[in-house]
Amino acid sequence: MATKFVETRTIRTIGAPRSTRTRLITIVVLVVLLGFAVALPYLGTTSYAMSLVTTIFIAAILASSVNFLVGDGGMASLGHAGIAAASGYGAAWATRQGMDAWGQVTIALSITIVVSLVYGVLSMRTSGIYFLMVTLAVGMVIFGLAYRLSFVTGGENGITGIQRPPFLAEYWMFYWFILGIFVLTTLLLWVIARSPFGASLRGLRDSESRMRSLGYSVASYKLGAFMISGTIAGLAGLLSVWHTHFISPSAAGVHRSVLLIVMVILGGVGTTFGPLVGAAVVVLVENVLSNAVERWPTILGLIFILVILFARAGIVGSTQKLIRRIRRRRSGTPPGDTDLHQETAIPDGELTARKELP
Amino acid sequence: MLEPVFLAQQVLNGLSFGALLFLLASGLTLVFGLMRIINLAHGAFYMLGGYIGVVVAGLTGNLLVAVIAAIVAVGATALIVEVGLLRFVRGQELPEVLLTVGVSFVIADLCLAIFGGDPRTLPLSAMITGSLQIGNLTYPLYRIFVMVVAVVIGVALALVQNRTRVGAVVRAGVDDREIISAMGVNIRWVFTGMFIVGAALAAIGGTIGAGMMSIRPGIQDEVLLYALVVVIIGGLGSVPGAAVGSVLIGLIDAFAKAWIPDLAYFTIFAPMALVLVLRPTGLFGKAA
Numbered sequence: 001m002a003t004k005f006v007e008t009r010t011i012r013t014i015g016a017p018r019s020t021r022t023r024l025i026t027i028v029v030l031v032v033l034l035g036f037a038v039a040l041p042y043l044g045t046t047s048y049a050m051s052l053v054t055t056i057f058i059a060a061i062l063a064s065s066v067n068f069l070v071g072d073g074g075m076a077s078l079g080h081a082g083i084a085a086a087s088g089y090g091a092a093w094a095t096r097q098g099m100d101a102w103g104q105v106t107i108a109l110s111i112t113i114v115v116s117l118v119y120g121v122l123s124m125r126t127s128g129i130y131f132l133m134v135t136l137a138v139g140m141v142i143f144g145l146a147y148r149l150s151f152v153t154g155g156e157n158g159i160t161g162i163q164r165p166p167f168l169a170e171y172w173m174f175y176w177f178i179l180g181i182f183v184l185t186t187l188l189l190w191v192i193a194r195s196p197f198g199a200s201l202r203g204l205r206d207s208e209s210r211m212r213s214l215g216y217s218v219a220s221y222k223l224g225a226f227m228i229s230g231t232i233a234g235l236a237g238l239l240s241v242w243h244t245h246f247i248s249p250s251a252a253g254v255h256r257s258v259l260l261i262v263m264v265i266l267g268g269v270g271t272t273f274g275p276l277v278g279a280a281v282v283v284l285v286e287n288v289l290s291n292a293v294e295r296w297p298t299i300l301g302l303i304f305i306l307v308i309l310f311a312r313a314g315i316v317g318s319t320q321k322l323i324r325r326i327r328r329r330r331s332g333t334p335p336g337d338t339d340l341h342q343e344t345a346i347p348d349g350e351l352t353a354r355k356e357l358p
Numbered sequence: 359m360l361e362p363v364f365l366a367q368q369v370l371n372g373l374s375f376g377a378l379l380f381l382l383a384s385g386l387t388l389v390f391g392l393m394r395i396i397n398l399a400h401g402a403f404y405m406l407g408g409y410i411g412v413v414v415a416g417l418t419g420n421l422l423v424a425v426i427a428a429i430v431a432v433g434a435t436a437l438i439v440e441v442g443l444l445r446f447v448r449g450q451e452l453p454e455v456l457l458t459v460g461v462s463f464v465i466a467d468l469c470l471a472i473f474g475g476d477p478r479t480l481p482l483s484a485m486i487t488g489s490l491q492i493g494n495l496t497y498p499l500y501r502i503f504v505m506v507v508a509v510v511i512g513v514a515l516a517l518v519q520n521r522t523r524v525g526a527v528v529r530a531g532v533d534d535r536e537i538i539s540a541m542g543v544n545i546r547w548v549f550t551g552m553f554i555v556g557a558a559l560a561a562i563g564g565t566i567g568a569g570m571m572s573i574r575p576g577i578q579d580e581v582l583l584y585a586l587v588v589v590i591i592g593g594l595g596s597v598p599g600a601a602v603g604s605v606l607i608g609l610i611d612a613f614a615k616a617w618i619p620d621l622a623y624f625t626i627f628a629p630m631a632l633v634l635v636l637r638p639t640g641l642f643g644k645a646a
Binding site: 149297 | 394396443446447451452453455456457459460461462464466467468471579583586587590594619620621623624627631634638
């Protein structure tokens with residue numbers, strides 16, 4: 001179990017200094033994009049398109065919770081849809097009991113924390129493929145419960161008529177709310193990834209045995225990471241039922257969890273905005289392309305295979321690489337250039353070929 | 359609930375379902391043991407094998423021809439997947455697994471396109487009909503036949519692995535890839551061969567299993583999960599583990615469906631969770 005996970009580039013980018021100009025450009029681009037996102041409802045966008053964009057942002061929140069685990073922790077979860085669905089069912093059940101929005105939030109988040117704890121405790125001693133299978137299996141338990149415990153979950157038909165709080169009733173209000181949550185969770189994960197906790201997590205990802213011999217409690221770090229990721233996934237699950245007013249067992253299915261991993265890989269593992277880009281591609285293929293082409297799962301599968309074979313860094317990661325390469329060529333590679341230093345700090349081959357020491 | 363006839367019937371149900379699970383799980387676990395790949399397209403191979411088996415059985419009325427056709431078709435697919443895709447990401451755990459996920463998407467969707475969405479079962483003309491009668495107990499012969507097939511294949515696998523040169527090469531490959539390739543064995547083709555054997559076992563399971571439960575869209579995820587649970591309980595890479603795990607899960611599943619149908623799904627995962635907490639490498643697994 002010593003071979004490498006998906007190639008990630010965070011180690012290099014974090015410590016290394018960036019030129020102030022790069023940072024300035026990044027900030028300006030982000031502000032412009034955010035401004036555009038905020039102004040979207042005013043730009044004559046139809047309510048269908050707004051709903052689609054809202055779906056993308058919710059999927060992006062969920063995908064970024066998976067991205068955090070895979071990118072920083074090296075733990076590929078195939079069960080995150082289960083956490084989101086459990087939270088959604090909590091909110092749905094609370095609605096059926098006649099609770100108000102706060103009741104829904106309380107129930108949904110308590111269920112999220114309990115479920116994440118179950119996932120975390122069962123998976124914290126495993127890594128690699130075993131982690132993947134444990135999360136897959138726990139996700140299937142949730143799917144099974146959603147399917148069979150029909151007196152709570154409504155069985156195959158699911159639960160309809162879930163209402164969001166009155167102040168979010170209009171679709172554009174809800175859109176801004178989702179946008180706000182997306183920005184907050186992205187910031188939060190960005191900060192956590194750059195905290196000492198995040199650094200230890202990447203240490204675990206790169207070599208569990210070395211971290212253990214340095215005195216780190218591997219299992220508790222993994223549990224901690226899972227709790228953070230699970231809570232965000234649960235939040236996304238709640239937002240999702242507020243958006244669609246509906247939940248059914250398929251929300252917990254393996255297929256959803258697999259799509260989340262697809263989003264993360266497509267966007268670029270370990271990149272800040274990879275989940276958003278990946279979510280956009282997947283949601284658009286699923287909702288728009290499916291109207292035109294009947295065989296969209298084939299197309300999605302082929303895109304996925306091609307990305308894994310030829311663009312391992314994902315869309316965002318590959319673009320970053322490309323920009324860096326173009327800029328270096330233009331500036332004629334001055335010696336001591338920080339970007340160059342970043343590029344060569346860890347050669348590509350070493351990342352994939354290096355084996356963990358016993 | 360506890361009458362002898364009922365109990366005997368559930369035991370037989372459990373054993374025959376366990377036999378089907380063994381056909382599935384043995385392929386998964388053999389491939390993992392040698393190649394360290396969890397083939398998440400295994401369920402899709404089962405599905406493809408099932409559809410082809412059902413169609414050919416309908417045309418010829420002969421189960422053996424159907425099984426052979428399914429093995430050839432699925433084996434060819436596996437060859438393409440292994441040589442055309444998996445070789446490019448050899449040794450990289452996550453990309454390998456995820457590639458098989460992509461393959462599973464494509465195969466399942468193409469199956470839907472070609473064979474349609476209706477559930478398919480083996481035509482009666484190709485099945486062993488009739489039933490076994492012991493006292494008050496009647497039991498379909500076909501399910502007994504499935505058990506026999508699983509035992510025969512299990513014994514054959516054990517003999518090949520322990521008594522032949524091919525088996526020795528495979529065992530050596532499991533223990534130390536570098537040494538066996540240094541001794542002049544082309545381990546890449548051993549991998550390819552094993553991947554095809556695993557897929558062929560899934561194809562046999564699919565065709566024969568189509569007489570017990572229908573092949574339909576979504577079946578690939580369902581059988582894959584049962585197979586995963588079995589190999590996690592038995593220990594990844596261990597064929598005896600797969601046998602024990604299959605019988606265990608088959609029996610638990612049969613009794614749970616009869617006694618507590620509301621929790622039928624939950625009951626197969628509870629033992630898995632227990633095994634994972636107490637013995638993370640599974641009952642027969644070696645530490646990774």
